[in-house]
Amino acid sequence: MGNQSENKGIWKYSEKWEEELLLLKAILDKTELTETTKWGGPVYVYGKKNVVGIGGFKDYFTIWFFNGVFLKDPKKKLVNAQEDITKSLRQWRFTSKEEVNEKEVLEYIYEAIENEKQGKVIKPAKKEAIISELLNKEMEQNPALKEAFENFKPYKQYEFLEYIESAKQEKTKLARIEKVVPMILQNIGLNDKYR
Structure with a gap:
C-alpha cells in the first residue's frame, strides 16, 4: 500500500473511515464482483459494468449502487444523493460500523448483481x-x-x-x-x- 493521499478527489474523507471501508471491502470480497479503481475510489464491477462503489464522506461512509434505482429496497435504506441528476444511482449511508449488517448489505449487492445480469438499465423512453x-x-x-x-x-x-x-x-x-x-x-x- 503506497501513499495515495495525493489522489483523493471525492474520496478525500476515506482515511477518516479507513476501518469502516475495510469492513465494506471484506463484505464485497465475498461476491463475484471485481474491484477496480475509478474516480480515485474503489468501484466493483461485473463484466465491464459498474455495480457498487464505496467511499467516505464528511459525515458518513457509503456504499453506492450504480443502478440502485432497480433495487427493491425493502429496508428503505437507499437515498438518491442528487435528485434528477442521478437517475439510477442510490446510496446506502452509514455513520458507524455497527450499522453495517453484513447479511443485509449482501442481499442488496446480490440483487444489484442479478439486475446487472438481467441487463436492467434505465431506458429514458x-x-x-x-x-x-x-x-x-x-x-x-x-x-x-x-x-x-x-x-x-x-x-x-x-x-x-x-x-x-x-x-x-x-x-x-x-x-x-x-x-x-x-x-x-x-x-x-x-x-x-x-x-
Missing part, C-alpha cells in the same frame, strides 16, 4: 410522450422558441410539457405557457432554480 398542441402552436409562430426548446435535454422538455398539460383548463395551460416561454428562451429549465 419509459414515460409516455406528452404533446402540447398549444405549445406546438407557439413554436410554429416563433422559430426561436422552437429552437430553444429543442436544445433542452429530453427530461427538461418533458418537465415543461408535463407542467403545461397537467393543467385542466385551456386558459390555465395558456397562462402556464406564457410563464414558461421566457424561461425556454433564456434556456432556464422549469426546475432549475430548485436544483
Whole structure:
C-alpha cells in the first residue's frame, strides 16, 4: 500500500473511515464482483459494468449502487444523493460500523448483481410522450422558441410539457405557457432554480 493521499478527489474523507471501508471491502470480497479503481475510489464491477462503489464522506461512509434505482429496497435504506441528476444511482449511508449488517448489505449487492445480469438499465423512453398542441402552436409562430426548446435535454422538455398539460383548463395551460416561454428562451429549465 503506497501513499495515495495525493489522489483523493471525492474520496478525500476515506482515511477518516479507513476501518469502516475495510469492513465494506471484506463484505464485497465475498461476491463475484471485481474491484477496480475509478474516480480515485474503489468501484466493483461485473463484466465491464459498474455495480457498487464505496467511499467516505464528511459525515458518513457509503456504499453506492450504480443502478440502485432497480433495487427493491425493502429496508428503505437507499437515498438518491442528487435528485434528477442521478437517475439510477442510490446510496446506502452509514455513520458507524455497527450499522453495517453484513447479511443485509449482501442481499442488496446480490440483487444489484442479478439486475446487472438481467441487463436492467434505465431506458429514458419509459414515460409516455406528452404533446402540447398549444405549445406546438407557439413554436410554429416563433422559430426561436422552437429552437430553444429543442436544445433542452429530453427530461427538461418533458418537465415543461408535463407542467403545461397537467393543467385542466385551456386558459390555465395558456397562462402556464406564457410563464414558461421566457424561461425556454433564456434556456432556464422549469426546475432549475430548485436544483
